[in-house]
Amino acid sequence: MPTMLRLIFILMLGFSGFQQEGYAYDGHFTIAAESTAARTTLYRAVSPGEFADAVGNQVLRPGPNSYATGKFFAESAEHAAQWGKALEGPGKFGIIQVEFEANAASQFMRWQRLDGIGPARFGTFEQMQPLKISPLLGP
């Protein structure tokens, strides 16, 4: 009986703690993250012009000599920097951090590995509605 009481007490404490932190109990006493507030953050190496436009106006749009239908993104800032270096040359690019609704970002086309660097995604302008664009590295 003392063992049973202790088990109930531990379960009650644990469950109330998880509720406060926004987690859910799934019947197996494992933690599952909520998906309602889920966001996906992606990264992009950009020219000085796109950096100013994206950060200043909080918008992603086609440039004069860029993709007409969407934008490529890296899944890490480090990979974005590698693409920036390859495309623009060292020190000639900035990096922006872009937050999307996770559901929207999951619709982007994804490559497991691009250019031997890492995973990449392409979002069309129709799919892209960035929640927030932040400067990560200035050009």
Add this chain to the structure above:
Amino acid sequence: MKTVSAKLQWLRPEQSGRRAPPSGPRYSTVARFEQQRATWREEAWSLVIEWIEPPDASLAHSVNVRFLVDDAPEHLLTTGNHFELMEGERIVATGVVT
């Protein structure tokens, strides 16, 4: 880094292409060679395109092409090999190494 010449044909908007070719003289995007079709979503490589001449009235022109990075499969840049330039899932141009 291996650079080869190629003939490039931009697709028109009604063919799912862009409204107009990029202004150039340099453009880079993901390429899909015929030999890569089965594995393209797992591993893909970008090409850098440099204009030798501007696109003509039929949106075709001669260009130089090379891969963006050093470790790319340069054996694909062989005369006669066909490739597509992609913006996401959309083919924006087709090319052949000359």
